[in-house]
Amino acid sequence: MADYGTQTINIEVDHVKSSKLFCNKLWQASKFMHSKLGDNFVPKRPFELSGYESSLDNWILSNLGETVQHCDKSLRSYDMNQAANQIRQFWHQDICDTYIEAIKPILLNGTEEEKETVKQVLHFCLETTLQLLSPFMPYLTEELYQHLQQRQGNLNVTICNSWYPKPRNFQWQKPFLNDDMAVLRAICKEALFLRDEFDLTKARANILISSSDEILLNRLERNYTSPLTALSRSNSVEFVTGILSIPEGYVSSPKTVNNTCQVHMQLQR
Incomplete structure (x- = not known):
């Protein structure tokens, strides 16, 4: 419990610990992505489908679009907790636990087209997730964004000046x-x-x-x-x-x- 004037603010210690672990997960996963993308990787501007996407790639892009939609809806109704939970769930369950683990063999032994496709998808998911999280975690997302490979002609050297993800720009939903x-x-x-x-x-x-x-x-x-x-x-x-x-x-x-x-x-x- 923390006293603030005459009001009492409830603090859940377990939630604080969970948030700390999430920050570490975000940092470590970003570090892994940077190592796999390489110094010579150039992200497309704007991001677009190459035609080599697998069902797994299409699934993660679909869920990214759904996350953007849910986050936009929650923020418009001032439900900050729901918006943050949607982003955390996407990063934990979809990106870290599923997508990254599933594409490791492709990054090692896939064709050049397959490798380039998953790298573009990885970069796009990381970039969008950092933008979604920036209002909630401004310092960590800014630090990770500074190390993110920037798209050609991108003048947004800080995440504070980048566009917040809008649902109309994420039209890859395939719920099936x-x-x-x-x-x-x-x-x-x-x-x-x-x-x-x-x-x-x-x-x-x-x-x-x-x-x-x-x-x-x-x-x-x-x-x-x-x-x-x-x-x-x-x-x-x-x-x-x-x-x-x-x-x-x-x-x-x-x-x-x-x-x-x-x-x-x-x-x-």
């Missing part, structure tokens, strides 16, 4: 991709559970995903094999129709995903 990503995250959760259950600390096992929904399996195999492999910390991911196709030496997750999918991990060869 959230359904696919919800399935992907649930599958990875089951795979990580099996890793913990059988104490696979460093080894990367092969994963099989079975389902009676052939359309879903084809979509996952076509668009999300690489993210599934990275996020589940697996050696490989394959897809089979029906439970009867599972070979010996595999263990199955206790839960099904989306009422149709089950995860199987190879323990013996």
Whole structure:
């Protein structure tokens, strides 16, 4: 509790600690992005789609646009807490926990087009997030913005003079991709559970995903094999129709995903 004149202000210590951890997460993730972008990286002015975007890239851009919309709506109704929570959720869950982890193999072994695409998307997400956060965290966002690779012809050397993100400039919303990503995250959760259950600390096992929904399996195999492999910390991911196709030496997750999918991990060869 802190006394301010005759009024009493409630301070939640846990919230202060959580905010400190978020600041550290923002700093460390920004540092990682700078190291991967490289000194020779030149961001497009303005940012635009290249045509090489994967479903994962389109998903993160869609969620970025939704975050901008929610933040704009919350600020217009003077709901500062809701606006800040939307930005934190996007940065924590979507950028750090999902997108960055999923694109690490691309940054290492992807084609030049794939690498350039994810770098442009990374830079755009970081730039926009810093602009969204600037009213709430002016000093930290200013410091990170100063180290951000600037777009050609950009005269906004300080984040204070940059335009605040407006919903009309973020028209990449594809909400149907959230359904696919919800399935992907649930599958990875089951795979990580099996890793913990059988104490696979460093080894990367092969994963099989079975389902009676052939359309879903084809979509996952076509668009999300690489993210599934990275996020589940697996050696490989394959897809089979029906439970009867599972070979010996595999263990199955206790839960099904989306009422149709089950995860199987190879323990013996």
